[in-house]
Amino acid sequence: MKDISPRLWPYSPANSPIPLPDRPLLFTPGTVISLSSFSSNCSHDETLNREGVQTYVAGFGSESTSLSDLLLAHDAPPLAERKAVLLLGELANPYRLQDMGMGALPLLPVRLEGLCRTWADALDPRESYPGVHHVTLARTPGWWELAYIGMASKDQLMLIKEWLENGVRGSWRPVKLGEGNLRFEHDMALQPPHEGDVQWDGTEEHVSIPIPEATGPSLDLNDIMVLVHARQGCYNHRGRLARCAHINQRSFHENLFRKGSSHRWDAILTLR
Numbered sequence: 001m002k003d004i005s006p007r008l009w010p011y012s013p014a015n016s017p018i019p020l021p022d023r024p025l026l027f028t029p030g031t032v033i034s035l036s037s038f039s040s041n042c043s044h045d046e047t048l049n050r051e052g053v054q055t056y057v058a059g060f061g062s063e064s065t066s067l068s069d070l071l072l073a074h075d076a077p078p079l080a081e082r083k084a085v086l087l088l089g090e091l092a093n094p095y096r097l098q099d100m101g102m103g104a105l106p107l108l109p110v111r112l113e114g115l116c117r118t119w120a121d122a123l124d125p126r127e128s129y130p131g132v133h134h135v136t137l138a139r140t141p142g143w144w145e146l147a148y149i150g151m152a153s154k155d156q157l158m159l160i161k162e163w164l165e166n167g168v169r170g171s172w173r174p175v176k177l178g179e180g181n182l183r184f185e186h187d188m189a190l191q192p193p194h195e196g197d198v199q200w201d202g203t204e205e206h207v208s209i210p211i212p213e214a215t216g217p218s219l220d221l222n223d224i225m226v227l228v229h230a231r232q233g234c235y236n237h238r239g240r241l242a243r244c245a246h247i248n249q250r251s252f253h254e255n256l257f258r259k260g261s262s263h264r265w266d267a268i269l270t271l272r
Contacts, residue, residue: 003033006094020092020146022188024060025107026067028074032094035060035067035106037186044183044214050223054079056184057108057151067106076104082151085160085225086110086182088117089135089244092148099127100163106151109188110219113211115180115269116140116192117147117244119252120229121236121262124166133249133257134164136229138241138268139179142207145192145245146185149224157225164227173230177221178270184216192245205240222272233265241268 006027024035037060048056058079060067071078090096092107118138123131152160157174164172190212199208235242235252237260242252 003031005030006032006098009093009095020109020148021094021107024109025094026062026070027094027097027102027105027107029098029103033062033070035062035108044217046217047220048217049220050083052217053084053219053223054082054151056217057106060106060108071104071106074104077153079106079151082106082153083157083225084149084219084223085152085157085227086137087148087150087160088137088227090132091135091160091164092150100159102156102159103153105156107148108151109185110147110149110182111144111185111190111214111216112137112147113144113181113183114139114141115177115182116143116145116241118234118241119244119247119249119257121232121234121257122171122229123253123257126166130253133252134229135244136234136265137177137226138234138263139270140198140205140207140241140243142209142211143193143198144190144207144211146188146190149182149219161227171229171231172227173265174225174227175269176224176272177226178272180221181218182221182224183214183218186215187212192243195246198243200240203239228265228269230265232262233268234263236261236263 026033117135120134120136125131193207197207197209198205242256
């Protein structure tokens with residue numbers, strides 16, 4: 001993909017969260033700028049705190065300009081004033097970010113480990129009919145897949161929460177994870193487990209194949225904000241999850257939505 005206007009982004013929010021952007025990006029209201037990493041000093045066994053994440057992300061930039069200078073050029077808050085937020089579903093989509101009125105926002109790929117993206121068991125009527133199903137998070141031992149973090153300012157964090165809630169306070173809750181792992185990912189061809197790799201024992205699902213080798217350091221979960229759907233939680237198909245990696249948004253709406261029950265949000269995820 002070339003650097004383009006967010007309005008020319010080829011994947012509409014209704015198609016999110018697949019496919020995700022295929023590279024690290026700096027979203028700006030005028031242009032989506034590709035980023036590359038120029039630093040490889042961190043051990044894959046290292047866990048980065050907030051300051052470590054800021055330093056690691058500062059190692060990204062465009063072909064000619066560091067990320068810090070790009071933010072400065074767009075009159076945006078520096079990395080030192082930003083915090084990592086896990087972006088799920090269409091929240092990593094530049095077209096959606098422009099809808100939200102988001103300012104410059106670095107987007108970096110991460111690998112979820114032991115956690116999966118799944119459809120929130122609710123519908124947002126904005127933009128399209130029948131609407132958009134946002135994405136929330138649930139546990140799955142042994143699972144992995146790509147997602148994105150945004151390095152957001154305090155104002156941007158509030159904007160993300162308020163936009164998701166759409167006036168319904170308490171429907172989305174900012175939390176810190178008490179399980180799973182997030183790590184920076186540099187293999188953009190990484191594929192999640194196939195449906196047949198997810199085993200079900202009647203109580204819990206787990207992945208039966210080994211996780212791929214790490215390509216980047218982990219992030220300290222104490223320093224990562226995640227927004228999860230705190231009303232119906234996510235879809236419950238006799239105890240099983242509707243993972244975004246296996247079921248696209250249209251199939252979920254037509255075949256599963258409101259045809260089963262829902263998991264409580266705090267029953268599918270351990271929080272701090």
